[in-house]
Amino acid sequence: MTVWLSRLTLDPRSRAARGDLLGGGSAISLHRRVMSLFPDIEANDARARFGVLFRVEDTPRGCALFVQSTHEPDPARLPDGYGALLSRPLDPLLDALKPGRRIRYRCVANAVRRPGATTREVYELKPVVPLGGRAADEWWRRQATAAGLEPESVLSQPLDAVRGPRGTQGAAAKQRMRHDRTRFDGVATIVDADLLRERIVAGVGRAKSYGCGLLTVAPAGGAA
Structure with a gap:
């Protein structure tokens, strides 16, 4: 493939x-x-x-x-x-990923948490809570670790949320959606190259249909 x-x-x-x-x-x-x-x-x-x-x-x-x-x-x-x-x-770059190599990364992601029903009721939270600041950075570090990376640095920048109707016809056209976005940049060391390749292909997080989840990497000496 x-x-x-x-x-x-x-x-x-x-x-x-x-x-x-x-x-x-x-x-x-x-x-x-x-x-x-x-x-x-x-x-x-x-x-x-x-x-x-x-x-x-x-x-x-x-x-x-x-x-x-x-x-x-x-x-x-x-x-x-x-x-x-x-x-x-992209195959030559994917094949070149090896444990121990340092890379630069970039990913625009939908950093959110989904509190349980009891937590939502006690704190009057919505089913999906967007994350920002330190909480977003911690979310990204967990995602990076799950993708076979050891982050050395994380620079996060909030972006405009994706908003609009859920569809163009019927009930979906009357429903509104919102996906908050954060761009994550930084340097990381590859721990598990196979996991990293899988996550690059599969994407990170939710809202992939609306411009979130694409993880790009490059050697640490170049641009991501």
Whole structure:
């Protein structure tokens, strides 16, 4: 199985690109745009079928989507003028991961906790509680450890939450969703390379359909 990492640099002149980023239903639109790069299939979760993870970043070349997948995305499926797509196999990097090596990492994740029913009742908490500050950093350290990493440093930055309707039709169009996001950057040492490869492919945490969970790594001397 080949894993692909793609960068889609959006053209700011494209109305479709601006709509996907800024429109009222941008969370849904962006998810659908990313999935449009892959074949149409009869599946309940095509995202998981093609191993699709993505995140949005501001780069020196403009706004870009970083997309990871187990199927090579097809740029011909984008609207004319939407942007430039560059894909490369990630397998050489995954194969080079070895215990003891230091890497830089980046991950935009939905750092949350789910308190039990009794705790929710006593403290009047919601079923899902977003984490910030030290609590978010501790959450990330647990995730990193579970991914076969020993974090040396953690730099966290809260990002705007993903908000919007849960769907475009029926009852889902009337329901609102919110996924809080935090970007984690830092340096770590690989403890278990197999675990790390598994977590890179599977993603970290929840809200993977809405730009969370993509974990990218690079040698500690380079950019993540």
